[in-house]
Amino acid sequence: MTRIALVVSDVDGTLLTKDKVLTDGARAAVRKLHEAGIGFTIVSSRPTIGMGFLIEPLSIALPIGAFNGSSIVDDKLRPIEQHLIAPAAAQRSLDVLNAFGVDIWLFTNERWYTRNPDGEYVPHEKRAIKADPTIIPDFTPYIGAACKIVGASSDAALLQRCEVAMKEAVGAEATAVRSQTYYLDVTPPGHDKGTFVEAMAKRLGISAAAVATIGDMENDLPMFAKSGVSFAMGNAADNIKQRATHVTDSNERDGFAGAIETVLQLG
CATH class of the missing domain: 3.30.1240.10 (Hypothetical Protein, Haloacid Dehalogenase-like Hydrolase; Chain: A; domain 2)
Known part of the structure; x- marks a missing residue:
């Protein structure tokens, strides 16, 4: 199996609890990724202005995806690639x-x-x-x-x-x-969380098989399809779980951190 070089995570229902809290477990899990030399970034339906508060606590240095990946911005929220609805x-x-x-x-x-x-x-x-x-x-x-x-x-x-x-x-x-x-x-059409994963893999010079994705909703399915390993949260609907390679615990029970532990074990 290809070694995981990048983890791309959804935010709401995945990285955050239902009360929009970033848990200590999630912070620690991302810290372990950094220590293992595995890249980490986020992609979300959130607007650009709703992503910035996660960058510092998670030490995100890679580009992040807003608006379901149709906008890609740097760690200062400056647009790298942006698309609009006609x-x-x-x-x-x-x-x-x-x-x-x-x-x-x-x-x-x-x-x-x-x-x-x-x-x-x-x-x-x-x-x-x-x-x-x-x-x-x-x-x-x-x-x-x-x-x-x-x-x-x-x-x-x-x-x-x-x-x-x-x-x-x-x-x-x-x-x-x-x-x-x-x-x-x-x-905007033609851009989703899957195209964000493709863009990140190309940027880092890695294959899609070296990317792990984590999510909980319909809009996460395109990135599941474009990554080598995918994790559905325990709070996801059954049809989402069926499309993932792994199912982790819910966002109320540090399922994100559990997924990261599996990624680290996969090496």
Whole structure:
């Protein structure tokens, strides 16, 4: 088996607990990777502004992937490679989300925009990304700079139906996938966590077989498919676990650290 040279981890539901805490176990696990000479980085549906707080405690020096990998930034959050949703596709995305009556957010590389400061998941997102939204009356002026558009709803079944409608509406012009049961993400086409893994492997001059990935949701499946070893979290749905080479414990029981221990044993 190819020796693992790089670990790429999802953030929410994987590296962090449900309360968005980076545990001592997770910190220690990444420290062991560094000591073993194994690279480590993160990729997430999170906006760029919601990734920075993890860089110092995890000593991340490699590029990281934001917006499901459609933006790659350095350890100072400066864009290395950035892609935007085409304005026409962005408008259709907004139309679908409006039709389903879910809360809508639009993210650029620098800001989070919403029309509704009292949205159900606004406090959750503020706590998660450690940033406040900019309240606007209309998304139109920002459509041309959209890195990600999100539909947020606690009605998981509604959001699942919305995802189907969104895929039909945007076709090949954007990627629509739920990053959580309550978030539907629309991002630029042709870029996902799998393409991020490919970009990192190329950057480091290693094969995809030398990459291990860890995640818990549908949007993590592309990176599972592009890596030599993949770990599904214990809190992942069964269909996610079935697509991974290993299943670790949940994010509430330091499953991330458990996955890293297995990576170290694989050598």
